[in-house]
Amino acid sequence: MTTNVEATVQTYSNYINGEWVASGTEMTADSINPANCDDIVGRYQLSSKEDLNRAVEAASKAQRAWRKLSGSTRGDILFKAASIMEDRIDDIARTMTREMGKTYPEAKGETARGIAILRYYAGEGMRPIGDVIPSTDSDALMFTTRTPLGVVGVITPWNFPVAIPLWKAAPALIYGNTVVLKPASESAVTCAKIVDCLHEAGIPAGVLNMVTGSGSVIGQGLADHPKVNGITFTGSNTVGKKLGQAALSRGAKYQLEMGGKNPVIVAEDADLDLAAEATVSGGLKSTGQKCTATSRVIVHAAVYDEFREKLLAKVAEIKVGDGLEDGTWMGPSASEGQLKTVLSYVEKGKAEGAKLLYGGKRSEEGTNAKGYFVEPAVFDEVTADMTIAREEIFGPVLTLMKVSSFEEALELANDSEYGLSASVFTTNISKALSFINEMDAGLVRINTESAGVELQAPFGGMKQSSSHSREQGRAAIEFFTSIKTVFVK
Structure with a gap:
């Protein structure tokens, strides 16, 4: 060979x-x-x-x-x-x-x-x-x-x-x-x-x-x-x-x-600890370089502040570094070009009025200076018309979006040219069934992250995915x- x-x-x-x-x-x-x-x-x-x-x-x-x-x-x-x-x-x-x-x-x-x-x-x-x-x-x-x-x-x-x-x-x-x-x-x-x-x-x-x-x-x-x-x-x-x-x-x-621009909906009755952990895992593992990665985080206003704090606490625990080193949770972007793409989207988000709550900078401390590392980014005050809410970034960027009802959350989740995967966190069976029936995505997941499908199950998207x-x-x-x-x- x-x-x-x-x-x-x-x-x-x-x-x-x-x-x-x-x-x-x-x-x-x-x-x-x-x-x-x-x-x-x-x-x-x-x-x-x-x-x-x-x-x-x-x-x-x-x-x-x-x-x-x-x-x-x-x-x-x-x-x-x-x-x-x-x-x-x-x-x-x-x-x-x-x-x-x-x-x-x-x-x-x-x-x-x-x-x-x-x-x-x-x-x-x-x-x-x-x-x-x-x-x-x-x-x-x-x-x-x-x-x-x-x-x-x-x-x-x-x-x-x-x-x-x-x-x-x-x-x-x-x-x-x-x-x-x-x-x-x-x-x-x-x-x-x-x-x-x-x-x-x-x-x-x-x-x-x-x-x-x-x-x-x-x-x-x-x-x-x-x-x-x-x-x-x-x-x-x-x-x-x-x-x-x-x-x-x-x-x-x-x-x-x-491509995908995959949403997670966090309903007002959700298990917020579970939702925060799954959002971080679904959106940031593999440095967000999954077609099924969580990108849009749509949260009911009643639990928005509490969920945001839980999410940020978990993001702050992430160790960015060489994937061969013990304790590393998130590795580098796969190439210099991919790193530049992620950083450019972070700048677009700030320029269009989104509030950067965490990260979004190149990580260059110690041995990370030799690689294409980026800190995971979390944006607040994101609206549906912003570039970071519409285009696939393929990087560790989460965009938080606030809604006042489950119906609004579903409408916002479907407001995308993509339809690959989506997840919802709720303890209400009626909401779960509405999500299954109304979500325009090839893969829908309940109370678990948007990323991942078992090998024996069909996989594919809707719309432009x-x-x-x-x-x-x-x-x-x-x-x-x-x-x-x-x-x-």
Whole structure:
């Protein structure tokens, strides 16, 4: 998988047709530890369209033989890969922390989730894929089965470098597709280690391929490629829509999971300690770099002041630092660009009249000076028309908004172009049911944080958060296969 370039820095190759191969460009880029810019985690390939074409050709040639294998045989490979990943969990988690910044406990938890995803989809190879349907002809048999799309392009973000590649690639593979994976550059090294687990598990040459490089070359190249039959993407709205339009223009299937501006409603009857703890966890863990992270905190006026004080007390306890250090609760922004984005939104909030109650500055004390650290920010007196209340920040910024009724809270929560996740804190069953029925979000959670979904459950958003398909669980079969109706006379 790797070759030594320097004593402590490795270069990670592309994975094409069952082999680790360097890009034809002979160009690489450094993956930098956002907690310590002096630390180079590894080097990844800056690939060309020619590299991508080789990967797609390999996937196309391998697909027929792969789809002919039984589901249980394909599942055996995924199950073996899960065991290999389990043996390597510490190394993969440490690499994730070094490469994109989330704390080691979070990284280890995500890696464990990746292992569980592989095992879940390994089992899919033995589950039903069709139905027998009564025919009007008494001498006929009619039933449905599933057929794979073919070659699937998987384009993944940096914030979940294990879970997202696997919750896309594993179902694609188990249902008989072959995959060309383009990971985010910020987490290319971590992704290479995941692919190596599948390589060691014996996945046939060409069935899984990984090509690293710029999104404009490799990501767009996948969307444009005539031999790529489906695109599954998680990332920004701007990029997602561009990829979707390219896929649509040539008749390829596409699946887009994009942004969120996720609200939490704190009703006047809420358990305020629970609500404050969950708001901090949902909004600030992983440095707020989750598409399901809590951003808008909508609180009833009757409990607003008390909740605000509880929230601020919990935020003040947060230790910001290197995710590999004991006691660190929140790591750095994943890159210098992401840090600048967060700081710019903090300035916009202040300029538009919001009151900054806590944090919002770059953290540069001690060893933090070498990284892209930012203090968690809490804004008060936020109105619905402010930029920080409308645009996805993807950073540790909470915006407090006061309402006088539960109905007003619901209306404000729905006042967004996004509809990914939302949560409510209430002890009133009627309010909980109203929230479930009226909240325009693909994931609604009661008395728990907005972030997180279990791997066996469908995941996806409404409005501008999604292309309206669903990932994970049994729902994944709907994207990665097509229904074939069979009539036997």
